[in-house]
Amino acid sequence: MPDSNQLKVIRDDLLASIGEDANVPALGVAVAKVVQLASSDDEAVRNLAYFIMSDVGLAQKILRVANAACFRTNTGTPVTTISKAIFMLGFDTVKTCALGMLLVDKLSGNRAASVRAELTHALSASIFGRELSRRGQYKDAEEAAVAALFRNMGRVLLASHGHALYEQIDNMISEGVAPHQAVLRVLGCSFEMLAQSVMAEWEMPESIVQAQQPLPAGTLRPPRNRQEWVQQVAAFSSAAAELVAQGGGTPEAHAALLTRFGKALEVDQDSLQQWMETVTEEVDVVAGQAKLFRPAAKSGQNSAPTVQRSGELAGKEDALAGLLLADEAQEAAQIVERHPSGKPVNARELLMAGVQDAMEMMASGRCKLNDLLMLALETLYRGMGFRFATVCLKDVRTNHYRARIALGENNAARQAGFAFPVSDARDLFQLAMSNDADLLISDASEPKIRDLIPLWHRALLPDARSFIVLPLVVQKKPLGFFYADRALPALEGVPSDETGMIKMLKGQVVAALNTPPR
CATH class of the missing domain: 1.10.3210 (Hypothetical protein af1432)
Incomplete structure (x- = not known):
């Protein structure tokens, strides 16, 4: 001895x-980030969803686990968003599952x-x-x-x-x-x-x-x-x-x-x-x-x-x-092919799944507004193939619209800069809010569109070529909006069935905003 x-x-x-x-220090940093999230923190669900979605492989594994028979909901509809997975399985289940997946990814090769x-x-x-x-x-x-x-x-x-x-x-x-x-x-x-x-x-x-x-x-x-x-x-x-x-x-x-x-x-x-x-x-x-x-x-x-x-x-x-769910049910959760813009070819199915998720979440009786906002944003971001997406809400103290949640490329920096004052200016954002008009811009380089883009947006997102603005208006009072963009034009456009799904998803959020807190 x-x-x-x-x-x-x-x-x-x-x-x-x-x-x-080399894997161990990176593992330590990732593990520490997830471990520090506590379910009692209002930002925890959002931050856990951010973390998982930043790793495509991890997100796919979590979604497949959420679609397993032992976790399946009574409706049998596939889970297509991390937000829904967290809501359905529970924060602690997804958190420990993500930690376990991290350990496996970094340590199982030896x-x-x-x-x-x-x-x-x-x-x-x-x-x-x-x-x-x-x-x-x-x-x-x-x-x-x-x-x-x-x-x-x-x-x-x-x-x-x-x-x-x-x-x-x-x-x-x-x-x-x-x-x-x-x-x-x-x-x-x-x-x-x-x-x-x-x-x-x-x-x-x-x-x-x-x-x-x-x-x-x-x-x-x-x-x-x-x-x-x-x-x-x-x-x-x-x-x-x-x-x-x-x-x-x-x-x-x-x-x-x-x-x-x-x-x-x-x-x-x-x-x-x-x-x-x-x-x-x-x-x-x-x-x-x-x-x-x-x-x-x-x-x-x-x-x-x-x-x-x-x-x-x-x-x-x-x-x-x-x-596991049958293959045809799993396919609804998968992006099978994309247009040159990055938009999924099966956008309608992905949006429909998000609408169903939102309906289930609201019907559960335990839906929080932040959870619903996150699910809707994730559905738009993933279902339409955007590179950046955010929810902006009006700050009544400063009379500014400010980004509250953001997903995608450089989301932290872009969220920090995504703010502008409420005004009577005739730009795309102010016009959309004052008229409660959903904007689906396929090519922002067109002169009539470009002239309506405000300076703050050109400075923050100079390469945005296609984007959407979805106002959130309750009893004729603008409260905020969804925004999402791509760096390429979306020449395929948005057909009426996809537009209908987007409006339904937005309508669910507006209904939640119009519901007094219990």
Whole structure:
């Protein structure tokens, strides 16, 4: 067995290897951004949607997960926007799913079988954590699901950046050495300490870092405070995920888990069984979209090997296919072809899906105006293929229209500059607002159009060649407008069926603006 100095060298080399991986710093920045979002923050849903939509691959995976059978709504209509996915699945579900996808994208390339097995364990743990956090007594309880996701980070990092050490530990466990003893003999520290050191580098919230601390042995007492609760949820979730990896575990394993955590977290056999079924179904969907598999068993458990044979993987893919919406339903969510302007050929279908999403959101009785604005903006942005889109609302204090939400290219800078005073000037924007007239400009370079474009717009968006302005007018009072543009003319125009969908979408927002808050 190496002495303390040798173990320190081993740990330092491992941490150096992790630090030298170009993917890890970028992962740390992305993870920190998402983790800091709290569901109680009014801007959180918007910021989470921004983050996901900025990564096309991540957005596609989240949409496919949202369209899985286990998340499908009663209407059966496909989910085509990230805003609807967040509204339907819940903020915490999409947040932890996005975090899991980020980990997979950046870490699953090395030593695929073992790393992906550990990442699948982490995804399973996050779903257990989410289920427990929904029953939690604390505000922003989804933090526990995030802590559960990272509970396995030590094993993930070792599998991806120190695979020989990972195999050495697993071999010792297979020979009967206790897991914590095996890790100490090889690394001189616990997996939790390894994870904490890296998470601290990522500037993760201290409560999540501290939640990785090991718990006392034996039956646990009810948590005395929020931090203890998060720590217990993370530990329970990781232990329960271990049972999922074994195909559900034995009755004895269930009893042992409940003996340790049942009283502290108020979990009984019925709850555990229900969660096991939920996690098993959902992790198959999420892992399938992340190009992972749910391992039959993890090392040291004297059961089937982690690496599945090709036939077993094919069976898993067949099972996954049954969980997803039919191909024709999925196609409604996909942009299959574009006009030269960038506008999707199937714009009508994409707009119709957005209108249906807005109707469902409003009918739910829990629709917030900001959520509806975001969904409508995302529908216009994606459905019409714009490069920039924003919602502007009137600031009654300054008598200016200001951009409140923006999507697309350079959205932050353009949102900051997108403001102008209310006036009687005869430009496109003031005329649209005063007449409540929807403007669909196919080619802004035409002289009669160009002469009506105000100076502030020419300075901010000099290359805008096609754009729309959709006033939001309630009881003859202009409150704001949607604006979206492209850098190319839209010579294909906007046919009447698409125009009708756009007006319906705008009408839903106007109706919400006209509804007194409850």
